[in-house]
Amino acid sequence: MSRIDRLDSELLKRLNNNARAGVAELAAQLGISRNTVLARLQRLEREGILKGYKPVIDLEAAGLPVQAFVGLELDQRQMAQVIAGLSEIPQVLEVTTQAGREDLLVKVAAVTLAQLQEAVGRMVEIRGVRHSNTTLSVSTPLPYRVQPLLDHLTSEAGWGRSTALPS
Known part of the structure; x- marks a missing residue:
């Protein structure tokens, strides 16, 4: 059984696209309250699912080809x-x-x-x-990714307790 639901997956997707996004911005994007976003992030961190917020470094651009x-x-x-x-x-x-x-x-x-x-x-x-x-x-045509797996894992999990899935 999954430890995350579809809302968690959507939240992680948005963080993956922009790790600098604030709680208010994420809440607006997802159509949920700031408290819900904050509670979700805290739970994901506490349970070790979300390990941190790190920059993605292009090694070649940094001089490591x-x-x-x-x-x-x-x-x-x-x-x-x-x-x-x-x-x-x-x-x-x-x-x-x-x-x-x-x-x-x-x-x-x-x-x-x-x-x-x-x-x-x-x-x-x-x-x-x-x-x-x-x-x-030689190249990395498909860089590390996890979102398609999370989307698949949570496709039937629902969107949290009482919030309808945004259209």
């Missing part, structure tokens, strides 16, 4: 040490654990291919890393 995914095979007993070591490498943007041959997937950005190679070299020097596999990212 080289982006890659590095799969790392580990001695799994060294997982915490490897993650701590990865956190010391500035080019490492994100680390996710995964099932399969490689245990970690590391998203990396760099100014040059040489800088990427240096970062990967630092990764394989971390105690517990057995093997690396680097895949260069």
Whole structure:
């Protein structure tokens, strides 16, 4: 069962489009009271659904045109040490654990291919890393998104307690 309804989804959609939108602006867009918007946002934050309000950075425009995914095979007993070591490498943007041959997937950005190679070299020097596999990212035709999934998830959930769905 979903922890969010259609109103939550619409609120998140508007925040995703403009994280600077104020409570009054969101309330006007959704046709609901400011108190309802504020209560919804507080609940979404409290429940850990809404983790924050962050700018979306275009890495290429910021001077980081080289982006890659590095799969790392580990001695799994060294997982915490490897993650701590990865956190010391500035080019490492994100680390996710995964099932399969490689245990970690590391998203990396760099100014040059040489800088990427240096970062990967630092990764394989971390105690517990057995093997690396680097895949260069050429483009991102479909950037990270969550809204279509939220819309699908909440399509039958209704629009809150007593407020009619806006037309």
